[in-house]
Amino acid sequence: MPNITPELGLAIAVDSDDTATYLETNLGGSLTTVDSLFNASSGHTHSGAHQGGPITSAGVADGSLTNAKLGPDVARANLLTNGGFELWQRGNGPFTANGAFAADRWTLGLAGTDTLSVSRNTANQDAGSATCAACTFTLGTGAGGTVFSQKCAGADYGQLSSRQLTLSVRVSTTVANAVRLGIYNGSAWTYGAYHPGTGGYQTLTVTTTMASGTVDGWVGVYFAASCTAYLDNANLVVGSQPANYVPLHPEEELARVQRYYEIIGIQPGAFNFTVYQAAGTAVWLPIQFRTSKAVNPTLTKNGTWPVANCNQPSFVGGGPDLFSIGATATATGTVSFNNSVSGCTVTAEANP
């Protein structure tokens, strides 16, 4: 009996048949014979797929798609806080000081005599977005070193060691070679390509691999020429491929920013405390943060609170999860304090 080829199951002739004319037919018939043999031996019904037809999901082995094969519309977890520039707990700006926070978790870093003004903007945001960051930059002696950035502290992001990360940000500007992305891996910055200045939003990207160990990472938007730029939808993902920004549920987004900054008593009059107390003794009211802080926070009492029979409230102790506010009774009797006056709040800020 003839041997069978391993792939298509074709019969191989033996002895003198190897060189003899064995099967003689027209071309169409020959190809049809081969096709039928393959189908019969493998069970495959390709229906022309190997001639350029579509590859369906059934044709892709489970677990075989790597990160490098993913398109940007494949949603992946965003490691940034407030990547959409949607939350501005410190106000709408403009923010201009070196080191100041503007949108939650995003800070200004000025180089040389450069100036940068950042404001919340609801007129020039990217499609599907509610707000963006409007940045007005004037080049001085900074030579491209001015940055609007977010820190990913190693002590806070404990699982980024040696991981490859890709940052993408939607940027709109009409000035070419003025805006680019940078990412710091704990030892060096890597920069992406400049925005072409064509106006309208473009997706800028940059990729790096984090250094090993517990190191601080930074992501930033760098400015090298005077311009106005609108920033929106920043996304930091694990892997070599950028991913489009996908908004979080608002509750989760708020919880993320409150890990670092939280305002208690936003609504005037919401905070009221009254107790009967002996003269000269203090009373303390423990308050739990809505979100545990990254580190022990600084607590700031803003405004002059209405009080009765006590001094201005102050704090005692405190930690990442709660704090205590209280006051000392001037005389035996009812002690009270409240935040009924606008601006009377407590802020907790923790910057790892």
Add this chain to the structure above:
Amino acid sequence: MSVYVSDFTTTPWTVHHDDAPGGAHEGTVDPTTIVHTKNPAGTDDHNFLIVVCPVCQAASTHPVGGGAQPQSVQQMFVTKCQTDGCVCGQVAATDADTLAESHVRLQVNRQDGPGRWQLG
């Protein structure tokens, strides 16, 4: 929001209120007005210092770990400890500056963990 010392080089110290309502502002304070919080028992707590804004009277209570401004706040604790000693009694004003710094660094490590120390 936080009120923090932005310049220790001259007395009085320069204090910055970085995101005060209406915009950032700054002024000066006498270092002796920066005091520790009280424990419920009424004793000073060496883990917290209060800085009052000379402009708007907002008061920030900073943890020794640094809170909102780790570098500035840790420096404030070190400088206060070197000048006044520590209220816990472990460091006297006459002790070497290095002892004060070591004491504060230990406090920082205990509060926020090793790696939080921002000073050289």
